[in-house]
Amino acid sequence: xxxxxxxxxxxxxxxxxxxxxxxxxxxxxxxxxxxxxxxxxxxxxxxxxxxxxxxxxxxxxxxxxxxxxxxxxxxxxxxxxxxxxxxxxxxxxxxxxxxxxxxxxxxxxxxxxxxxxxxxxxxxxxxxxxxxxxxxxxxxxxxxxxxxxxxxxxxxxx
Amino acid sequence: xxxxxxxxxxxxxxxxxxxxxxxxxxxxxxxxxxxxxxxxxxxxxxxxxxxxxxxxxxxxxxxxxxxxxxxxxxxxxxxxxxxxxxxxxxxxxxxxxxxxxxxxxxxxxxxxxxxxxxxxxxxxxxxxxxxxxxxxxxxxxxxxxxxxxxxxxxxxxxxxxxxxxxxxxxxxxxxxxxxxxxxxxxxxxxxxxxxxxxxxxx
Numbered sequence: 595x596x597x598x599x600x601x602x603x604x605x606x607x608x609x610x611x612x613x614x615x616x617x618x619x620x621x622x623x624x625x626x627x628x629x630x631x632x633x634x635x636x637x638x639x640x641x642x643x644x645x646x647x648x649x650x651x652x653x654x655x656x657x658x659x660x661x662x663x664x665x666x667x668x669x670x671x672x673x674x675x676x677x678x679x680x681x682x683x684x685x686x687x688x689x690x691x692x693x694x695x696x697x698x699x700x701x702x703x704x705x706x707x708x709x710x711x712x713x714x715x716x717x718x719x720x721x722x723x724x725x726x727x728x729x730x731x732x733x734x735x736x737x738x739x740x741x742x743x744x745x746x747x748x749x750x751x752x
Numbered sequence: 753x754x755x756x757x758x759x760x761x762x763x764x765x766x767x768x769x770x771x772x773x774x775x776x777x778x779x780x781x782x783x784x785x786x787x788x789x790x791x792x793x794x795x796x797x798x799x800x801x802x803x804x805x806x807x808x809x810x811x812x813x814x815x816x817x818x819x820x821x822x823x824x825x826x827x828x829x830x831x832x833x834x835x836x837x838x839x840x841x842x843x844x845x846x847x848x849x850x851x852x853x854x855x856x857x858x859x860x861x862x863x864x865x866x867x868x869x870x871x872x873x874x875x876x877x878x879x880x881x882x883x884x885x886x887x888x889x890x891x892x893x894x895x896x897x898x899x900x901x902x903x904x905x906x907x908x909x910x911x912x913x914x915x916x917x918x919x920x921x922x923x924x925x926x927x928x929x930x931x932x933x934x935x936x937x938x939x940x941x942x943x944x945x946x947x948x949x950x951x952x953x954x
Contacts (some may be wrong), residue, residue, distance in 0.1 A: 730899030745904060746837055746911035 597621030599678050602640075608633060613681065620664075622679045630682050631692035631718075638697050641667045642678065645698035650708035655738045658683040659712055661691050663701075684714060686737075693719035711736035810883040813861060819848040822857045832856055833900060835907035838935055839872070839914050841865035842903050859898065862890060864910075869931060872914070872923045881922075885913050 596604075599621055600612045609629055613622040625633055642665035650661045660683050667676040684691050693716035694701050705716045706725040713734035716722055724731060733740050832854070833844040843865075846858040864886050866879065889906045896902045915936050917923045925932070925939055 728900055730897075730901040732901055743905060744908060744912070746908040 597678075599623065603633075606636075608636065616679060620677045620679050622681065624681050624683065627682055627684050627691045630680075631694070631697075634692075634694045634697045637665060637678075637680075641669070641676070644668045645694070645700050646677075648701050648704035648708065650712045650714055650736075652712060652736060652738045653683070656686065659686055659689045659714055659737075660684075661708060661714055663694070689714040690717055691715075692717045693722075695719050710734075713737065810880065810887045813846075816846065816848070819846065819851065819853040819855050821854045833859070833898065833903065835900065835903035837907055837911055838869060839867045840907045840910045841868060842907050844898060844903065862903075862906075867914075869929065870926050871929050871931070871935065872918070873926045874923060878917060878923050881917065882910060882914065886910055 596612055597615065600610065600623060603610050603623075609626065610633070611624040613624050616622055644666040646664040646666050648661070648663050650659065653660050660681050663680040663682070665678050665680065669675070682691050689712070691714055693705055695705065695716070696718065702720075703725060705719055706722060708714050709716060709719075709722050710724040710726050711734060723729060727735065735742070835842045841864070843854070843863045844856075844859050844861070845863060846855040846861045847853070847863045847865075848855075864883070866882055867874065886906070889909055893902055893906060914923070918925075918936050925934060
């Protein structure tokens with residue numbers, strides 16, 4: 595099963611892998627981290643001028659980390675804009691994914707959050723540092739192998 | 753606690769004499785403790801012997817005179833390296849026990865303010881227990897980076913230790929405390945301690 599964008603990418607000889615469609619029928623593609631920056635630029639030129647959301651998750655214990663991008667093509671007078679979902683997987687040992695900050699500026703805080711929670715380091719991000727946790731925090735809280743420190747919290751106050 | 757060989761550096765710690773005296777039972781009593789970390793090669797052998805003991809002796813920092821508050825202004829961020837929970841306030845600074853002058857330039861010392869809101873009734877004995885546990889933790893974390901995270905690890909361990917002291921009946925709630933909300937659990941009558949920490953939620 596191949597979506598429109600996948601067919602277009604094949605026509606232009608761009609390496610990707612189709613992951614099918616999500617429950618809303620939006621095409622999902624996997625792209626290698628080393629290709630991601632150039633393909634992001636191509637997508638922007640193609641017309642995906644709006645990054646709706648960026649998020650990241652830990653695929654499986656000991657497995658890969660994924661960074662997910664939802665792109666939308668905003669045009670005048672369109673009520674069903676073209677959408678696509680991109681997944682970029684990185685190894686847990688050395689998770690490096692090129693930042694798309696210079697393509698879609700709105701990814702700034704979202705990539706920082708992904709860095710903070712899962713430790714994916716986005717190359718060429720202008721200010722990649724923790725955004726939710728204190729800067730001296732150790733560990734990546736949303737990884738499946740993260741063990742929360744036994745910090746004291748007031749639980750029993752009456 | 754880790755084995756002796758994992759201690760990263762030998763250090764010399766000392767403790768500041770806290771202002772409480774045995775007969776001074778008034779409510780405004782301050783519990784005070786500060787330790788310092790200084791490299792000292794000669795101490796290494798003695799240190800390893802000491803670590804065999806079950807309880808560390810707190811070693812006092814010499815009280816300083818003419819302490820002034822330093823590095824407290826906005827130019828330095830207007831904040832300090834600390835871990836503040838209700839019963840444990842740890843600052844990476846020297847704090848004068850009398851005047852509370854806060855010298856932030858002395859980052860090699862940690863100062864512990866124990867239970868500033870007077871929620872518990874402390875005796876010199878139980879104070880010393882907490883201080884020696886603090887000393888033990890500071891020795892244990894020697895070599896770790898001086899960040900809020902490390903201080904919070906130390907502070908949390910002390911809070912858990914205080915809770916353990918409360919559950920074994922060594923300290924009691926101070927019924928004259930300004931805020932009486934039993935932050936470590938409601939007091940119980942006839943609670944029998946058999947050497948194990950009871951689950952908090954039971």
